[in-house]
Amino acid sequence: MINTAEPMLVFMTDFGTRETSVAAMHGVVKSVDRRIEIIEATHELPPFDIWTASFRLNQMLRFWPEGTVFVAVVDPGVGTFRRACVARTADGYYITTPDNGSLTHVWKEHGIAEVREIDETVNRLRGRDTEETSVFHGRDLFGFCAAKLASGKITYEEVGPAYDPGKIVLLDIPAPVYEDQGAQGIIEIDDPNFGNLFTNISARELLKRGFHYGETVHVEIFQNEQKKLDLHLPFVAAFGMAAKGEPLLYNNELMHVSLACAQGNFAGRYKIGFGRDWKVKLSRE
Amino acid sequence: MINTAEPMLVFMTDFGTRETSVAAMHGVVKSVDRRIEIIEATHELPPFDIWTASFRLNQMLRFWPEGTVFVAVVDPGVGTFRRACVARTADGYYITTPDNGSLTHVWKEHGIAEVREIDETVNRLRGRDTEETSVFHGRDLFGFCAAKLASGKITYEEVGPAYDPGKIVLLDIPAPVYEDQGAQGIIEIDDPNFGNLFTNISARELLKRGFHYGETVHVEIFQNEQKKLDLHLPFVAAFGMAAKGEPLLYNNELMHVSLACAQGNFAGRYKIGFGRDWKVKLSRE
Amino acid sequence: MINTAEPMLVFMTDFGTRETSVAAMHGVVKSVDRRIEIIEATHELPPFDIWTASFRLNQMLRFWPEGTVFVAVVDPGVGTFRRACVARTADGYYITTPDNGSLTHVWKEHGIAEVREIDETVNRLRGRDTEETSVFHGRDLFGFCAAKLASGKITYEEVGPAYDPGKIVLLDIPAPVYEDQGAQGIIEIDDPNFGNLFTNISARELLKRGFHYGETVHVEIFQNEQKKLDLHLPFVAAFGMAAKGEPLLYNNELMHVSLACAQGNFAGRYKIGFGRDWKVKLSRE
Numbered sequence: 001m002i003n004t005a006e007p008m009l010v011f012m013t014d015f016g017t018r019e020t021s022v023a024a025m026h027g028v029v030k031s032v033d034r035r036i037e038i039i040e041a042t043h044e045l046p047p048f049d050i051w052t053a054s055f056r057l058n059q060m061l062r063f064w065p066e067g068t069v070f071v072a073v074v075d076p077g078v079g080t081f082r083r084a085c086v087a088r089t090a091d092g093y094y095i096t097t098p099d100n101g102s103l104t105h106v107w108k109e110h111g112i113a114e115v116r117e118i119d120e121t122v123n124r125l126r127g128r129d130t131e132e133t134s135v136f137h138g139r140d141l142f143g144f145c146a147a148k149l150a151s152g153k154i155t156y157e158e159v160g161p162a163y164d165p166g167k168i169v170l171l172d173i174p175a176p177v178y179e180d181q182g183a184q185g186i187i188e189i190d191d192p193n194f195g196n197l198f199t200n201i202s203a204r205e206l207l208k209r210g211f212h213y214g215e216t217v218h219v220e221i222f223q224n225e226q227k228k229l230d231l232h233l234p235f236v237a238a239f240g241m242a243a244k245g246e247p248l249l250y251n252n253e254l255m256h257v258s259l260a261c262a263q264g265n266f267a268g269r270y271k272i273g274f275g276r277d278w279k280v281k282l283s284r285e
Numbered sequence: 286m287i288n289t290a291e292p293m294l295v296f297m298t299d300f301g302t303r304e305t306s307v308a309a310m311h312g313v314v315k316s317v318d319r320r321i322e323i324i325e326a327t328h329e330l331p332p333f334d335i336w337t338a339s340f341r342l343n344q345m346l347r348f349w350p351e352g353t354v355f356v357a358v359v360d361p362g363v364g365t366f367r368r369a370c371v372a373r374t375a376d377g378y379y380i381t382t383p384d385n386g387s388l389t390h391v392w393k394e395h396g397i398a399e400v401r402e403i404d405e406t407v408n409r410l411r412g413r414d415t416e417e418t419s420v421f422h423g424r425d426l427f428g429f430c431a432a433k434l435a436s437g438k439i440t441y442e443e444v445g446p447a448y449d450p451g452k453i454v455l456l457d458i459p460a461p462v463y464e465d466q467g468a469q470g471i472i473e474i475d476d477p478n479f480g481n482l483f484t485n486i487s488a489r490e491l492l493k494r495g496f497h498y499g500e501t502v503h504v505e506i507f508q509n510e511q512k513k514l515d516l517h518l519p520f521v522a523a524f525g526m527a528a529k530g531e532p533l534l535y536n537n538e539l540m541h542v543s544l545a546c547a548q549g550n551f552a553g554r555y556k557i558g559f560g561r562d563w564k565v566k567l568s569r570e
Numbered sequence: 571m572i573n574t575a576e577p578m579l580v581f582m583t584d585f586g587t588r589e590t591s592v593a594a595m596h597g598v599v600k601s602v603d604r605r606i607e608i609i610e611a612t613h614e615l616p617p618f619d620i621w622t623a624s625f626r627l628n629q630m631l632r633f634w635p636e637g638t639v640f641v642a643v644v645d646p647g648v649g650t651f652r653r654a655c656v657a658r659t660a661d662g663y664y665i666t667t668p669d670n671g672s673l674t675h676v677w678k679e680h681g682i683a684e685v686r687e688i689d690e691t692v693n694r695l696r697g698r699d700t701e702e703t704s705v706f707h708g709r710d711l712f713g714f715c716a717a718k719l720a721s722g723k724i725t726y727e728e729v730g731p732a733y734d735p736g737k738i739v740l741l742d743i744p745a746p747v748y749e750d751q752g753a754q755g756i757i758e759i760d761d762p763n764f765g766n767l768f769t770n771i772s773a774r775e776l777l778k779r780g781f782h783y784g785e786t787v788h789v790e791i792f793q794n795e796q797k798k799l800d801l802h803l804p805f806v807a808a809f810g811m812a813a814k815g816e817p818l819l820y821n822n823e824l825m826h827v828s829l830a831c832a833q834g835n836f837a838g839r840y841k842i843g844f845g846r847d848w849k850v851k852l853s854r855e
Contacts, residue, residue, distance in 0.1 A: 006604050010597075012590065016478025020297065020345040021538065023326035027295075027348030030324075034291050034350065038324070039600075039608070041593035047479055048548045060590040062698050063597030063709070065604065076548050079523025128347050129540065132489075134523045136538035139348070193586025194617055204702075238649025238704045253591065253706035255699065263618045263646050301763025305582065305630040306823065308611035312580075312633030315609075319576050319635065323609070332764055333833045361833050364808025413632050414825065417774075419808045421823035424633070 004152030012041040025139040032147035048076040058105035066092040069150040079134035084118040096146040119160030182283035187274040195265025203251035218283040289437030297326040310424040318436035333361040343390035351377040354435040364419035369403040381431040404445030467568035472559040480550025488536035503568040574722030582611040595709040602717035618646040628675035636662040639720040649704035654688040666716040674741040689730030752853035757844040765835025773821035788853040
């Protein structure tokens with residue numbers, strides 16, 4: 001249930017914060033209902049990067065109260081054909097977003113119970129002398145519609161017509177493979193602030209297979225099948241278990257095996273990227 | 286009318302967010318009235334750049350509810366002679382700002398109905414052991430005075446004495462020139478996140494003159510009368526109409542003709558800047 | 571007294587804002603109590619830099635209402651031995667932080683009246699499938715505990731057991747030395763946005779000793795006892811008193827003598843850093 005008595009919107013975009021288009025979007029929200037509390041998750045997603053948008057949405061979702069309404073806009077196809085939608089997850093979150101792959105991780109980890117295409121004839125901003133522009137749906141469509149939904153000006157049904165959640169656009173995310181003495185997966189995402197790298201390999205699955213903190217793990221990283229890195233790293237529970245600057249393997253904030261340098265920058269030091277093309281193999285010594 | 290029952294301030298500065306002087310400014314606001322909701326439009330305007338401040342203020346203004354109080358501070362002349370003021374626009378917005386040119390675009394597009402100089406003897410922060418400093422009027426003067434105004438602790442009249450809006454400092458902004466088969470204007474501002482460039486040429490004026498989406502337009506860009514770029518670009522309604530990476534001409538979020546690369550960075554790729562010295566000429570093929 | 575009727579938390583971290591871990595932390599706060607207003611002081615402190623965290627916390631503290639609850643997390647030792655605490659200053663602020671030196675400047679300027687170690691058995695986030703991770707105490711411990719405290723779900727006593735404030739970890743900050751015709755101190759911190767540099771030398775102490783605005787001061791800067799800069803600078807009250815681009819000495823927003831270039835970047839131009847190793851000597855001509 002959306003708490004329309006204390007309305008709140010959580011925004012995540014690639015719009016940047018160095019100019020005032022995000023502020024224009026927020027002005028629209030406040031014009032719909034002054035009470036709506038605006039939370040900035042981030043506006044600094046890498047431009048046009050739907051993969052990262054999908055990961056980041058899922059990274060934060062479970063920590064918010066049930067019924068929270070999100071606006072997640074990385075939208076290189078704005079103004080062309082892609083559905084603008086509000087998805088309802090199986091556990092009761094609402095996500096206003098272009099249906100362009102941004103729902104992939106949430107679809108996989110939370111499940112989508114229902115999805116509705118935003119009806120532009122009623123849920124799009126009018127006036128302000130900008131009706132003929134087609135390049136800022138964050139302001140004119142997603143933000144505006146989400147504000148109406150969060151504040152109870154429209155019901156979820158009034159967003160627009162439902163469509164088959166099975167038709168939601170999904171990115172291809174390879175599943176990790178677990179073996180007796182190791183696992184294979186991908187470098188799924190980076191931590192752009194600290195330079196840590198998150199794999200899609202579950203720390204619990206490794207621990208179940210007998211891996212334990214303190215042991216050394218053989219880590220191989222490949223880009224398009226070409227080996228880029230071959231290291232033997234300590235598997236630790238916290239960064240401070242390794243000497244300053246040393247590379248390590250750890251259990252990250254989402255319980256995934258990850259790579260870091262203690263008080264350093266792993267991605268920068270070893271020039272490792274992320275995505276489907278970056279494979280990682282972990283083996284016990 | 287200012288909604289003092291649900292007070293709100295919208296901040297826009299060049300102070301940056303990597304340290305805590307913005308937070309000190311906000312602490313002052315919350316000390317005036319805990320209820321005041323603080324909205325960050327941006328704190329990452331280019332340092333000392335009054336032209337950009339003026340543009341950005343106008344870019345967001347019309348999307349906010351009437352009566353919204355703004356604090357817009359790009360203030361290279363802090364502590365020397367320039368008026369500190371609160372302007373009231375013809376359509377009912379309040380802007381707390383140094384009178385140094387920052388009001389130019391708003392003056393032109395909204396009109397200024399009234400302007401008052403902040404009376405420092407009553408509307409300046411006292412105590413906190415920093416009274417003798419003259420370098421942080423965002424905190425000690427603009428933020429403090431705006432907080433009093435937004436929360437109803439003072440009326441607009443109590444900001445200080447009114448002065449002639451005709452005396453407001455204005456930057457020189459050349460007007461665009463429209464011809465039968467084209468237009469001339471300037472590159473007025475950039476989009477620092479995506480690398481798009483906004484001209485001051487109205488898309489509606491071009492469409493009125495028979496330009497239509499899908500046609501090719503001859504675009505010439507000059508810096509100080511020297512030609513820097515000569516391209517033939519498709520005029521499109523949305524980025525997705527061009528192939529990935531391709532340069533294009535489009536109708537931006539403010540209904541101005543603008544330049545972009547589809548999922549790319551036009552300003553970076555062609556090394557084009559903005560301001561009075563950057564002229565642009567558009568001609569039909 | 572904490573104003574639990576209008577709960578508010580002020581956050582300051584080195585987590586960055588380019589991904590959604592800060593948003594996950596805020597989701598936890600909103601899950602504790604939807605009413606809590608979240609203020610972002612900054613999330614862009616230099617990674618792992620406890621010295622800067624300590625300075626920044628003190629830089630903003632006095633401007634907030636008494637009873638404000640802060641969450642200050644720069645925590646390279648997360649998951650290893652260092653206390654997680656909530657300190658109460660002598661003037662009634664509450665600071666949730668790792669006890670790793672981050673309280674140094676506040677300890678010196680405000681005094682710490684009481685400090686309590688967070689009891690993880692009751693004040694740590696449970697569920698959300700992340701209990702076994704030890705790398706994100708901002709989300710799982712500091713943010714969660716602070717939210718309970720700010721909203722009145724626990725009293726300050728219920729944070730956990732008190733310990734001796736004399737045992738708080740403090741960084742070594744050398745005190746400035748004042749002489750008849752000058753002073754010696756350190757470059758204590760930078761302004762990363764404008765490139766100004768703040769010394770730990772009190773402007774009032776210099777003014778008391780006969781220094782006055784308008785005079786020229788001999789400024790010498792040393793890194794590890796090696797001279798890096800030797801300039802004769804005007805001592806001014808405001809940046810606009812010097813010609814554009816010119817270096818100057820001024821009285822900063824915290825009443826400390828500081829270095830800047832008028833509309834320029836002193837730290838970048840002269841390649842000067844900050845910290846205990848950067849000494850500065852000021853002498854009258």
